[in-house]
Amino acid sequence: MAKRIDVKDLNLFYGKFHAVDGVSLAVPPRNVTAFIGPSGCGKSTVLRSLNRMHEVIPGARAEGKVLLDGEDIYASTVDPVSVRRTIGMVFQRPNPFPTMSIRDNVVAGLKLAGEGDRKKLDEVAEQALRGANLWAEVKDRLTRPGGGLSGGQQQRLCIARAIAVQPDVLLMDEPCSALDPISTLAIEDLIQELKKDFTIVIVTHNMQQAARVSDQTAFFNLAGVGQPGRLVELDDTERIFSNPSQKATEDYISGRFG
């Protein structure tokens, strides 16, 4: 299931604004890659370009290649809708569908894909909720609205929703930034389990989190105000946090700027 991603010379734009310049990186399968960097450096933009969510913003466009096991998801014959079905995404703030029950939230993706068999859907809902470490907490109230859960539970519900469609890759855009430390810990533990089955890319502002959960870390930075963001370096997480090859990386992770 899990697939590798290779990004080749990716340039991202918002209208005329050049947001990200020439990013190339590789994400191996069954591996957690963390994107770190200051605000506005383009790490979320790069993440969103990996499942073609970048282009849903009016005026946004991408140039370059993103290869999923060698196939370019930006090829003209590829339908962005099918790309998003194979590359799941979890957002900064939990966004379950408020009018749907917990169960319907989890199977929303499958239903969109045309799966109608109730038994199959129930099975998948249980599997996905177990996979997201949420089953024990919600198994007695699957028909209640998803909006009634706590923030941390909602975020795990969103993870369950994303993994229910068995994606090849799971993208996470600061999934813990709206959560308390205990919920954060629950999500971090979950990431460790999910990486057995999925390729995971996570954007985080929390460098301890990047150090805890990821196998490799990419540091993004801005060359200056109004300049596009770019990838400074990508290396094993251990190397990045102990002995980075770039001075900018060392300055950033040790809290020194300029």
Add this chain to the structure above:
Amino acid sequence: MSDSDTVGRPGAPGLARGPRGGAAPDTAPEAPISTPKGSGGTPTQPPKVITRPGDKIFKALTVGSGVFVVAMIALIGIFLLIQAIPSLADNQANFLFGRDWDADPEGGLAFGVLDLLLVTVFSAVFALIIAMPVSLGIALFLTQYAPRRLARPFAYLVDLLAAVPSIIYGLWGAYVLAPALSPISTWLNENLGFIPLFATGTSNLAIGQTIFTAGIVLAVMLLPIITAISREVFDRTPSMQVEGALALGATKWEVVRTTVLPFGRAGYISASMLGLGRALGETIAVLIILSSTTSHFGFSLFDGGDTIASKIARAAQEFNDPRGAGAYIAAGLVLFVLTFVVNAFARAIIAGHKEYE
């Protein structure tokens, strides 16, 4: 420091040492009083709350406005009731269930509002059934599908429909739409005449002064009302939700179905009910379009007749006798209550869809 911090905060008895910064001098004489006068020494008495004149004036204005609107509605209701009661007392027929309207005081009053009420509700609901899906389509097109450049002028154009005076709609309905609809209504009558809705009615189909024509004109009048509100609500769909659906691999239509429609449903329904209220009360366009008749209403779209509002307007010239006028005012009271019921119904529907947010 701590003293000045508590000044002006309600529920801090005895700590008020005077106005901060010397402003609001009217509170100064009261400030040193630690317990309110006349409290009889009971410590449970709520402490005197310090308020500033600006707050008092503004509060008085807002409370006044609130009371004003409630009083207006109550006064209108009371006016209708007082004027209607004498005529209702003299009425020879059953007012609510009588189907003939004879408000001529010379021959003895005998008026029943049922037929007028039925035509009113029938034409308004018919208009709503046409207007609701079309408005939904326009609102979704404007918010989800139309390019931004086009959406703005187009929305403006739809809003402009609301600015057209209803007399213009009436003229257009009677002189342009009615003859144009004639072939359609004739075809419906000939082929689907076995359905009561399309049965031969009291109005001449060649001229087209039917509820069918009036309902379509009413529907056009409702479009801007329903569209404008629905558009605003759909536009406010949280982008988080939309992105969530997109990231699951939803197509444009699926995004609309899973996020925009559930989010906007309550607003759309309340917009429609607002439109229904408008359709129930529409007077002049209906008056011009519908042919009046002495026959009973037969639940056909090809009937003529009168709505409550158009009946009152038709008779308004002859309101010289208070008892005759009272009969029409009683009919007006029924319309007044009907719009109230519609609004209450709409609120009940909206209250049932509170789970969003």
